[in-house]
Amino acid sequence: MAQDTELKFTHSDFRRVRDMIYQRVGISLNESKTHMAYARLAKRVRSSGLRSFADYLDMLEGDQQTAEWQSFINALTTNLTSFFRESHHFDILREHACMQKKPGEIFRVWSSASSTGEEPYSIAITLLDVWREMSGGSFELVASDIDTNVLNHAALGVYNQERVEKVSPQLLRRYFDKGAGTNAGKVRLKKTVRDALIFFQFNLIAPNWPDIGQFDVIFCRNVLIYFDKSTQSEILAKMAKCLKPNGLLLLGHSENIVHLTDAYVACGRTAYKLAHPELQE
Ligand SMILES: C[S@@+](CC[C@H](N)C(=O)[O-])C[C@H]1O[C@@H](n2cnc3c(N)ncnc32)[C@H](O)[C@@H]1O
Incomplete structure (x- = not known):
């Protein structure tokens, strides 16, 4: 011991x-x-x-x-994360946003285990870029975690330069400010990106989930692995209710849900859609 x-x-x-x-x-x-x-x-x-x-x-x-x-x-809690981690999900997000974007409708995304913010900011950057290219539209992006330290870090939007080494120079220029003086060696997400996000504390195992509406995409990546199978099944069932009929659930690379629920069908690499969208309330 x-x-x-x-x-x-x-x-x-x-x-x-x-x-x-x-x-x-x-x-x-x-x-x-x-x-x-x-x-x-x-x-x-x-x-x-x-x-x-x-x-x-x-x-x-x-x-x-x-x-x-x-x-x-x-x-x-274990908070390992990075910008554009499992980058194929951001291609899926981009494609889904282009397809689902309709005038007057708000495209909604939830990062449900957002850790220090790299995941939801990568989502925000992807959507801001799509919206820029497709001239306008609106989205709502919410991010939650159980850990208050990481939520505070995320809300600040400040990272050491090494954390953004894999972000393209073009995106860096467009969406990050470089620190100077005492902030040398750091970057901060520009205000437009920070303002695109709402952070809140949320426990995925809470018995009753608040009404947070339905989402076009839910990121639930690299958190189910910490739970046992019955907890995973309960969360997946609740998440299914939080998806719009055409919504997507994105999981981490080692999270296999095949034997846990029949609420979803696979539709890409660790991407799932509802098996019965017609039943969605
Ligand atoms: C490894 S990180 C994953 C971060 C990000 N989703 C990614 O894939 O890069 C796991 C996160 O899940 C959070 N977490 C653990 N248990 C949770 C719970 N019951 N409810 C909400 N978040 C939880 C941890 O605080 C941690 O920040």
């Missing part, structure tokens, strides 16, 4: 962490994540002024409303 000179992390501590994060957020941690859990939570234990994991976990369980719960969740 992972240990250092200051904090003991027992099997029982790990099992408590595993159960608590599963109940709050749906993330399934197996024993191979013991070291990761220790490394990420030890800082939280220390900064709470407590002497042991057991005390820290007791404190959380004893106060369901404490703000420390959010820090616990933020510490255990």
